[in-house]
Amino acid sequence: MLLIGLGAAIGAVLRMYLKKTIWINIVGAFLLALLTKHGITPAFLTTGILGGFTTFSTLNWELVSYYKQKDYKNLLIYGLASYAGGIVAALIGFNL
Numbered sequence: 001m002l003l004i005g006l007g008a009a010i011g012a013v014l015r016m017y018l019k020k021t022i023w024i025n026i027v028g029a030f031l032l033a034l035l036t037k038h039g040i041t042p043a044f045l046t047t048g049i050l051g052g053f054t055t056f057s058t059l060n061w062e063l064v065s066y067y068k069q070k071d072y073k074n075l076l077i078y079g080l081a082s083y084a085g086g087i088v089a090a091l092i093g094f095n096l
Contacts (some may be wrong), residue, residue: 001096015053028054029086033093
């Protein structure tokens with residue numbers, strides 16, 4: 001459990017360092033699918049680092065932030081790219 005928490009902290013710091021980069025969720029989905037497809041599933045890496053890096057709650061908070069700012073263009077772009085891009089990246093990772 002401590003290793004998962006440490007991994008999550010590392011992932012969260014990486015996410016904070018990169019700030020609002022749309023690629024975070026797409027890259028995270030790709031890496032998680034790629035790693036698990038090849039049996040690389042240590043909880044420190046998957047649940048910890050990648051879980052902290054691609055937090056779903058942060059994604060939704062960012063979408064609500066765009067909504068509150070009435071920035072509907074970026075709300076739509078960020079939301080669609082994160083969800084659709086994440087699915088596509090996960091499929092590509094799974095099939096490699």
